[in-house]
Amino acid sequence: MLSIKNLHASIEGNEILRxxxxxxxxxxxxxxxxxxxxxxxxxxxxxxxxxxxxxTEGEVTFxxxxxxxxxxxxxxxxxxxxxxxxxxxxxxxxxxNFLRTAVNQVREYRGLEPLDxxxxxxxxxxxxxxxxIDQKLLSRSLNEGFSGGEKKRNEIFQMxxxxxxxxxxxxxxSGLDIDALRIVSNGVNQLKSEKTATIVVTHYQRLLDYIxxxxxxxxxxxxxxxxxxxxxxxxxxxxxxxxxxxxxxxQATV
Amino acid sequence: xxxxxxxxxxxxxIEAAPKNFESVRTLAKVSxxxxxxxxxxxxxxxxxxxxxxxxxxxxxxxxxxxxxVTAEHVKSAVYEGFDGDILVFANGNFLPELSAxxxxxxxxxxxxxxxxxxxxxAKPGKDAFAALNQATFQDGIFISVPKKAQVEKPIxxxxxxxxxxxxxxxxxxxxxxxxxxxxxxxxxxxSLGESSYFVxxxxxVKGGVSSHVHYYRIQNEGKNVIEVSTIEADIQKDSxxxxxxxxxxxDMVRNNLNLNLVxxxxxxxxxxxxxxxxxxxVDNHTNxxxxxxxxxxxxxxxxxxxxxxxxxxxxxxxxxxxxxKTNAFQQNNNILLSEDATVNTKPQLEIWAxxxxxxxxxxxxxxxxxxxxxxxxxxxDKLQAKGLLLHAFAGEVLEKIKTESFREYCDSLxxxxxxxxx
Numbered sequence: 134m135l136s137i138k139n140l141h142a143s144i145e146g147n148e149i150l151r152x153x154x155x156x157x158x159x160x161x162x163x164x165x166x167x168x169x170x171x172x173x174x175x176x177x178x179x180x181x182x183x184x185x186x187x188x189t190e191g192e193v194t195f196x197x198x199x200x201x202x203x204x205x206x207x208x209x210x211x212x213x214x215x216x217x218x219x220x221x222x223x224x225x226x227x228x229x230n231f232l233r234t235a236v237n238q239v240r241e242y243r244g245l246e247p248l249d250x251x252x253x254x255x256x257x258x259x260x261x262x263x264x265x266i267d268q269k270l271l272s273r274s275l276n277e278g279f280s281g282g283e284k285k286r287n288e289i290f291q292m293x294x295x296x297x298x299x300x301x302x303x304x305x306x307s308g309l310d311i312d313a314l315r316i317v318s319n320g321v322n323q324l325k326s327e328k329t330a331t332i333v334v335t336h337y338q339r340l341l342d343y344i345x346x347x348x349x350x351x352x353x354x355x356x357x358x359x360x361x362x363x364x365x366x367x368x369x370x371x372x373x374x375x376x377x378x379x380x381x382x383x384q385a386t387v
Numbered sequence: 388x389x390x391x392x393x394x395x396x397x398x399x400x401i402e403a404a405p406k407n408f409e410s411v412r413t414l415a416k417v418s419x420x421x422x423x424x425x426x427x428x429x430x431x432x433x434x435x436x437x438x439x440x441x442x443x444x445x446x447x448x449x450x451x452x453x454x455x456v457t458a459e460h461v462k463s464a465v466y467e468g469f470d471g472d473i474l475v476f477a478n479g480n481f482l483p484e485l486s487a488x489x490x491x492x493x494x495x496x497x498x499x500x501x502x503x504x505x506x507x508x509a510k511p512g513k514d515a516f517a518a519l520n521q522a523t524f525q526d527g528i529f530i531s532v533p534k535k536a537q538v539e540k541p542i543x544x545x546x547x548x549x550x551x552x553x554x555x556x557x558x559x560x561x562x563x564x565x566x567x568x569x570x571x572x573x574x575x576x577x578s579l580g581e582s583s584y585f586v587x588x589x590x591x592v593k594g595g596v597s598s599h600v601h602y603y604r605i606q607n608e609g610k611n612v613i614e615v616s617t618i619e620a621d622i623q624k625d626s627x628x629x630x631x632x633x634x635x636x637x638d639m640v641r642n643n644l645n646l647n648l649v650x651x652x653x654x655x656x657x658x659x660x661x662x663x664x665x666x667x668x669v670d671n672h673t674n675x676x677x678x679x680x681x682x683x684x685x686x687x688x689x690x691x692x693x694x695x696x697x698x699x700x701x702x703x704x705x706x707x708x709x710x711x712k713t714n715a716f717q718q719n720n721n722i723l724l725s726e727d728a729t730v731n732t733k734p735q736l737e738i739w740a741x742x743x744x745x746x747x748x749x750x751x752x753x754x755x756x757x758x759x760x761x762x763x764x765x766x767x768d769k770l771q772a773k774g775l776l777l778h779a780f781a782g783e784v785l786e787k788i789k790t791e792s793f794r795e796y797c798d799s800l801x802x803x804x805x806x807x808x809x
Contacts, residue, residue: 224779225783
């Protein structure tokens with residue numbers, strides 16, 4: 134589904150990603166872990182199409198298409214979803230209007246009829262249950278005055294509404310209490326299928342107790358330096374990132 | 388020196404002015420001649436060189452004559468959903484035969500009210516253009532709302548302007564609102580044709596005690612219109628005056644809005660949007676004068692500027708020594724969509740009282756890129772995402788319009804503008 138080859142990206146002249154290689158197939162969950170500043174969020178941002186980042190080398194194909202060639206909105210319409218680390222508050226834009234615009238633009242791109250108000254509300258009600266989100270929240274401006282947990286739940290709710298094939302969760306767990314973490318993870322687990330894939334970007338192993346990954350990759354200094362299964366995540370939880378840093382840094386000095 | 392030539396042109400206009408309101412006109416004439424047209428360095432017109440603009444664009448310094456407006460014109464010009472009474476004007480001249488007779492409200496030509504103290508609210512000494520209007524206006528309209536009248540439906544002041552050859556249109560409006568009354572006015576002008584002309588409007592509002600006046604204004608005239616307006620109101624005890632001004636078009640527009648809070652527990656609210664493109668230049672100068680204790684003023688103007696447009700905001704708040712317990716809030720926010728667009732914003736607070744709450748702030752920025760990306764990342768195309776954000780930005784002002792049909796009309800004009808290439 135997603136194929137990343139030798140991806141290099143920089144921001145304001147600083148190279149953050151230095152040759153990422155990653156293959157994600159339908160039905161898989163990949164966890165990307167790593168210490169702060171290793172490039173995890175940059176990778177998520179580059180995949181979603183954030184303009185500040187400049188891709189200097191490499192290629193990314195998504196369902197056979199050159200992903201890097203697509204505008205952010207077209208990536209979303211193709212089925213890439215980024216759950217933001219810091220969801221943006223947008224005063225004056227109602228959550229419901231925003232979602233309806235988004236859903237219908239995505240549907241139009243996929244050759245589907247737009248949803249009328251009734252069908253849209255029915256779909257909304259159904260998906261709201263998934264993330265236990267309150268109707269009251271959605272009658273407010275988008276994310277405005279939401280707590281951290283509410284914002285993250287709203288991200289997963291939007292994901293449920295847009296039905297992506299590839300979901301990228303960028304530190305969705307950071308700042309969540311156990312209860313919110315459980316709700317968010319439940320939502321993600323219920324949405325996964327044989328046809329979809331998920332990339333979970335996280336600093337902590339904790340989330341992976343709830344969303345069990347098929348593969349775990351460790352990102353450090355802009356490269357994937359170690360890949361394994363969920364046991365790798367356990368090892369990281371126990372030993373921290375220092376041993377990996379040492380391993381990589383000693384190789385670099387040789 | 389060229390400005391002087393214009394002054395001479397206006398002087399001949401003064402000589403040819405109608406003979407009624409003699410003392411009122413003489414006073415204004417003296418005031419106008421003493422002030423002259425604003426010079427290039429005039430502080431109040433620093434960013435809006437209207438004198439030069441008139442120099443370039445106005446060729447004929449005679450009043451534009453009334454012309455035949457038909458019922459069809461009116462019908463096609465009134466916005467969809469409007470439910471109220473319409474007063475029709477042609478080049479500033481009131482057309483009684485096309486206008487509604489509104490029950491309980493007196494409407495007459497100013498020339499029939501020669502005893503009126505015109506200029507006692509919008510004093511000619513404050514501004515040369517107000518003085519020019521007062522010295523030379525052809526005729527105007529007098530509107531009086533009696534005491535204890537809840538005028539439920541809005542009154543639309545609908546002006547048709549067609550001044551070929553760059554002539555002058557000088558509407559003059561006097562509104563009286565009785566004690567305990569409430570009324571809503573919508574002020575709208577329609578340009579017939581694309582020619583350049585100069586509108587110099589003065590509206591004076593004399594509110595009663597415990598009266599509530601809503602004055603909404605939309606400026607969406609021809610691209611070549613040059614306009615100066617002065618709206619001034621005295622706000623009495625327990626009264627409110629709500630002004631919302633939406634500017635969407637024109638060549639050079641200067642709006643002077645002056646609210647005088649003269650009775651305690653009075654409230655003056657000033658809201659505005661300027662959504663500009665091309666080379667349109669819109670200058671909003673507002674002035675709220677707190678002269679008594681326990682009064683409140685609120686102000687929010689928002690600007691969205693594309694292309695080479697220019698916005699000017701100057702908000703003066705005076706809090707006189709006696710005006711203790713004043714609440715005065717002012718905010719001006721701007722979004723520039725182009726490198727060539729300009730905003731000059733200046734809050735100006737002069738406070739002599741010591742027990743007051745006043746705040747002001749102004750911002751000039753670009754569209755929030757992070758918010759834009761967020762919307763795009765959900766599949767919304769960039770143009771539409773921009774439109775959503777800008778519409779939300781303007782929405783805070785739009786919601787101040789209490790007349791639903793008019794709010795929706797303004798909203799649709801704004802949405803239409805934001806949805807296009809802008």
